[in-house]
Amino acid sequence: MPLRPEELRNPMKLATAAEMRELDRRTIEEVGVPSLVLMENAGRSTFLVLRREFPELDGPVAVLAGRGNNGGDGCVVARYLATAGVPVSVLLFARREQVSGDARVNLDILSRLGVEVVEVPEAGVFREQLPRLREAGLIVDALLGTGLNAPVRGLLAEVIEAVNRLPVPVLAVDIPSGLCADTGRVLGAAVQARVTVTYGLPKLGQILPPGRELCGRLFRVDIGIPPELTRPLLIELAEAEELAGLMPPRPFAAHKGTFGHAVVLAGSVGKTGAAALAGEAALRAGAGLVTVAVPESLNDILEVKLTEVMSLPLPEVPGARVLSRRAWEPLQEFLRGKTALALGPGLGTHPETRELVQELVRTLPLPLVIDADGVNCLAGAGECLRQAPAPRLLTPHPGEMARFLGATTADIQNRRLEAARETARSYNCVVVLKGAQTVVAAPDGRLSLNPTGNPGLASGGTGDVLTGLIGGLLAQRLDPWDAARLGVYVHGLAADYLAADLGPRGFIAGDLLEVLPQVLADLAAGRISTPEGDPCVQPVRS
Numbered sequence: 001m002p003l004r005p006e007e008l009r010n011p012m013k014l015a016t017a018a019e020m021r022e023l024d025r026r027t028i029e030e031v032g033v034p035s036l037v038l039m040e041n042a043g044r045s046t047f048l049v050l051r052r053e054f055p056e057l058d059g060p061v062a063v064l065a066g067r068g069n070n071g072g073d074g075c076v077v078a079r080y081l082a083t084a085g086v087p088v089s090v091l092l093f094a095r096r097e098q099v100s101g102d103a104r105v106n107l108d109i110l111s112r113l114g115v116e117v118v119e120v121p122e123a124g125v126f127r128e129q130l131p132r133l134r135e136a137g138l139i140v141d142a143l144l145g146t147g148l149n150a151p152v153r154g155l156l157a158e159v160i161e162a163v164n165r166l167p168v169p170v171l172a173v174d175i176p177s178g179l180c181a182d183t184g185r186v187l188g189a190a191v192q193a194r195v196t197v198t199y200g201l202p203k204l205g206q207i208l209p210p211g212r213e214l215c216g217r218l219f220r221v222d223i224g225i226p227p228e229l230t231r232p233l234l235i236e237l238a239e240a241e242e243l244a245g246l247m248p249p250r251p252f253a254a255h256k257g258t259f260g261h262a263v264v265l266a267g268s269v270g271k272t273g274a275a276a277l278a279g280e281a282a283l284r285a286g287a288g289l290v291t292v293a294v295p296e297s298l299n300d301i302l303e304v305k306l307t308e309v310m311s312l313p314l315p316e317v318p319g320a321r322v323l324s325r326r327a328w329e330p331l332q333e334f335l336r337g338k339t340a341l342a343l344g345p346g347l348g349t350h351p352e353t354r355e356l357v358q359e360l361v362r363t364l365p366l367p368l369v370i371d372a373d374g375v376n377c378l379a380g381a382g383e384c385l386r387q388a389p390a391p392r393l394l395t396p397h398p399g400e401m402a403r404f405l406g407a408t409t410a411d412i413q414n415r416r417l418e419a420a421r422e423t424a425r426s427y428n429c430v431v432v433l434k435g436a437q438t439v440v441a442a443p444d445g446r447l448s449l450n451p452t453g454n455p456g457l458a459s460g461g462t463g464d465v466l467t468g469l470i471g472g473l474l475a476q477r478l479d480p481w482d483a484a485r486l487g488v489y490v491h492g493l494a495a496d497y498l499a500a501d502l503g504p505r506g507f508i509a510g511d512l513l514e515v516l517p518q519v520l521a522d523l524a525a526g527r528i529s530t531p532e533g534d535p536c537v538q539p540v541r542s
Helices: 017-031 035-053 069-083 101-113 123-134 154-165 211-215 240-244 272-284 296-305 325-334 351-363 398-405 409-414 416-427 462-475 480-502 509-525
Strands: 061-065 088-092 116-119 138-142 170-173 195-199 217-221 235-237 261-265 289-295 310-314 340-343 368-371 392-395 430-433 439-441 447-449 537-540
Touching (some): 017 035, 035 069, 035 170, 035 195, 061 069, 069 088, 069 101, 069 138, 069 170, 101 116, 116 123, 211 217, 240 480, 261 272, 261 462, 272 289, 272 296, 272 462, 272 509, 289 296, 289 325, 289 462, 296 310, 310 325, 325 351, 340 351, 340 462, 351 368, 368 462, 392 462, 392 480, 398 409, 398 416, 409 416, 416 430, 416 439, 430 480, 462 480, 462 509, 480 509
Parallel strands (some): 061 138, 088 116, 138 170, 170 195, 195 217, 217 537, 235 447, 261 289, 261 340, 340 368, 368 392, 392 430
Antiparallel strands (some): 430 439, 439 447
16 A cells, blocks of 8 residues: 655654554653553454464464563454454463563453463473473464663563474564564563564564564554654664655756766775776766776776776875876866765775875865775774865774774674664764665664665675765765665665575675666566565555
8 A cells, every 4th residue: 555645754753662552652641542452452453464364274363461561562463363253372481470561451251252361370380281282383472672781581581482493383472572662672581573563663673683683574553653752862773764855866957967977996906806896886977977086007998897887097105006196186076066976885994095085175165975984094093074164974893883983893783773873963964884784874863674685795896885885875965874875775675676686695795786776677667576485574554
């Protein structure tokens, strides 16, 4: 179903556990929606997904319910299953008297309907119930919710491990039990779900690895939280519908000047491929003209490598075949009238090259994408970014980010979102921190997580394609935040297209260039679909 215009303007927000609790509280206290109604909406929507995703159940359904609201949601699911004539039983991992509030209301309804509820207060009782689970056609995990903040131990850890060993599919209520809603990490033990139905908004930990894999197919359902309450949230998930609206228009009467002139400053001896890939990617992104500027002794190589992309020879360090500080004046003159510069792929970090990069970053009145050795050349010189007269966009991988910040790669990987956000704020730039679920950070604190891409991108040169792609979008005068999000999404989607055809290994950076036109066409036309079985957030509209 097409999204309404107002939905196109509002990207999918991601919530932490605390943010979701606050949204629930405000919906109940300020809007006046009873909490029992929210639980009813959650359970009914979960039932609808269950019937759609498991249309032919081979055996009864076993609902594993905790004593909190997650268990209450599971009780609502059990009620809808029972009234639909589906055999269902509930294993309650608590004594009935320990259940209170809305969860108790729905538990008591089950008893009045005659649904079997078995209290499982200890491991011995659970082991007696294992045959019931082995014979089930589906297990509904409603044990633990998003508020979990300590490792799962004891009985529930045993239950989770046993469920994961069974050849029975699992549907998780809101979040797989044992998964941290904020980080995606496993807290002691976590359920491996085939389908997860999450409420209101996707949780951050459901998008970050390994949470993404543990959720299986992730569905978001509306339980009655007003959209205006979610708009102030600062973390979002990149989605095709919103990003398609950012595509630069292609008017019929356009000419190549309409779409800007991107310049790529890249290359050193042994790394002319990086320069060529970035230049061709900028052209594939839709830039009208692209010039690759390289050390003068490498220019002939680029002339052979490139056909549609132009080249510019620049002064180099004698004997080193890297760009010299003397390249500043001819480059400055050449850049007059151009619309964007991408620098860094294969550039090297010779002291004179570092001086050139820092001067460009500090003074050039053009939007800049800075990648690879461009980022390395700014290590210890981040002040250049604060002095810049035009937008700056950094695209480091974790190792380059670590060198720039004087940290370790492990430090960056352990706090990816925080590192990207702090760097963007501190240095007044857009940051693209590459990796699984690439993070895009804006200086105002916004974060975007990218859902596209696969391990096939773990190959030399794919980052150079991303640099050129974003540079080509900037050349078409996109806002840096939008160019970064769109470029990252399209780059990952191109890899997904290749993986769907070839598998996630063996394709190379140059293959991305070949599929970019189809990816861009499909995105613009609204034809993007997620490969079957790939985890994604799918809205459910009933």
